[in-house]
Amino acid sequence: MTSDAVQPCPVADAHRRLMDCHDQWHTLHDSYLDPDGFRLNLNSLVPNLRNVTWLLQKQKAAIPDFATWYPEFQQACKKSEIMGWVVKSRNRITKESDLELLSSCQVVWTRNWIERVEATAKFPPRMSTAEIIHAMRHSGTPPFGVISVRRRWVDKALPAWELLAATAEAFSRLSQILWTAHNAFGIERCDLGDRSTECVTSSLNDSLMRLPCMHLAQSELQAHFTMSGGIINEEFESVDLSPAALKTSAERYGELKFPNSGPIENVTGFMAIARTMAEKDGHHGTFAFLYDGERVVATQEMEFDNQDTKMLSFEGLADLVESTRADGVVIIGEIWLAMPTEKEKELKSIFFPARDRLDRMEGLTVYSSTRDGRQAELLSMIERGPSGEARCGEPVEIDFPTGVNTLAPIRRRWADMQKRGL
The missing domain is CATH 1.20.120 (Four Helix Bundle (Hemerythrin (Met), subunit A))
Known part of the structure; x- marks a missing residue:
């Protein structure tokens, strides 16, 4: 223009x-x-x-x-x-x-990163997701994993799409x-x-991204729970990249050069920033950057305190991938690593998660994946000083991403979007 x-x-x-x-x-x-x-x-x-x-x-x-x-x-x-x-x-x-409207609930049991079971349940249209969860919890549910309940109105002529x-x-x-x-x-x-409605403005999109208000409103029609931990609340927190926020970051970390190429090419630049921040703060949170080509279309700070909420966070990130039409993603965060024991090598299919191991090691990782199948990852091992201070080692390339499981929800979503012509 x-x-x-x-x-x-x-x-x-x-x-x-x-x-x-x-x-x-x-x-x-x-x-x-x-x-x-x-x-x-x-x-x-x-x-x-x-x-x-x-x-x-x-x-x-x-x-x-x-x-x-x-x-x-x-x-x-x-x-x-x-x-x-x-x-x-x-x-x-x-x-x-x-x-010809049909009302149903989509019930998804996420057992782990790879295994999911989907089913359609019938509940009265006026029954809220919270009421449905209450009914399900008292009727017998799987003992582990996350149960997601999504209320759905569909038109018989368009069964693959929820109407909102x-x-x-x-x-x-x-x-x-x-x-x-x-x-x-x-x-x-x-x-x-x-x-008068705050989000209804004259602004127009130059892409097929959905409006943030529509993305958030649709998320209100789903709820999640576990038998052990009860209802899980979703929270969305975007990363503040405003000039004021970048100025504050520069005062703390020095001038950080934000990479401005595609998601695969940006892994190296993001790792440089992540190492600086981790050594300054002693830790590093988990952040996601979603791309349309070389343009960042969404940022997400991801918080979780166990595997169930971590899986749910990445399922929510997959929803955001569809809303923004993102075709690339970069994930930055800390991870636990451990080498398999001889017994685990012998059993092959059994491996205790690194987070539960006494011999676990700490790492900082930046990994990326794109809709066309490309991927890249850098790993920096973290060593702790006597006072807990962090020192990040030289990054090394990883052929098989340590974050491959966390990307499974996004890859599933890309495959589903392909089926629906998105």
């Missing part, structure tokens, strides 16, 4: 309608446990999503290069299961009948095409005012 000054919106009718859809999406979310309310709000939202493109097309004669870039959007829509569903559903709602996710996906595509229309006029910001 060529100008960052506020200018009159060049496609005001379509843009306002998109903002209406944003408001309606949150109303749809708020009515999730009310079957009639959910149906009513969905019947309002879907036609409005369709109307955004109609309103845009009415102004095509005035939009620069419309005949060049809009047909590309149309071709992408023809290949999109979601956009095809929006068109067909609008016709069904306005001319035939309501959508489907409409959020459609919204993202429409936001991107309106961004393209603004870009055609050279407009960075238009004069449409924000709404």
Whole structure:
């Protein structure tokens, strides 16, 4: 875009309608446990999503290069299961009948990093996830691992998609095409005012990332528990990379050169930063950086106090991968390592986790993986001084990432996204 000054919106009718859809999406979310309310709000939202493109097309004669870039959007829509569903559903709602909605719960038992069991359970639509968990805990559940319960409304014509996710996906595509229309006029910001709902603004996305508010709202429809530890609460904390935060970091650690290439290439740069911080602080937290190509699209500080919450944290990171359309990830954090004993080598399939071993060693690792199958890792062993101070050794390359299990949820999600055309 060529100008960052506020200018009159060049496609005001379509843009306002998109903002209406944003408001309606949150109303749809708020009515999730009310079957009639959910149906009513969905019947309002879907036609409005369709109307955004109609309103845009009415102004095509005035939009620069419309005949060049809009047909590309149309071709992408023809290949999109979601956009095809929006068109067909609008016709069904306005001319035939309501959508055929089905309510269910997806129950996922995560036994360990690799083994997961998924099932669909039937509960009354007005039953909250907390009430479902209470019922499940008193009906007999597996003795270990994490049980995740996700409330789902689906349309019979689109069974692979939960409807909040489907409409959020459609919204993202429409936001991107309106961004393209603004870009055609050279407009960075238009004069449409924000709404009373704090997150409903005139901002547009230049990618298919879902809005953070939609990502967080969808997470409210799921809950997690273990038989031993009870309900597990999810927390999301992004990494602050604002100028003020970077200035504070520079005062503590000195000037840190943030790597600015792709996720694989950035492993070396992140390791240099991680070693500096670990030696200064005596420890290092776990952080994730999600990439679209060479651009960081999300950052996440990950906190966990046992294996169950660690698995859940990486499952949540996989949700964020889909919401941001990330195709690469970098993980930074400390790990425990241990060499297998002779008895473990003999038994082959049995290996006691390093965290439970007396002879465990401490390491700092930075590992990366991409959707196209590339991966990289550097490992720096940590030695402790008499007062507990940390010294990080020279990094070494690891052919088989120590974090391979933690990436399993993300790889599963990429495979699922491929099946759904994302």
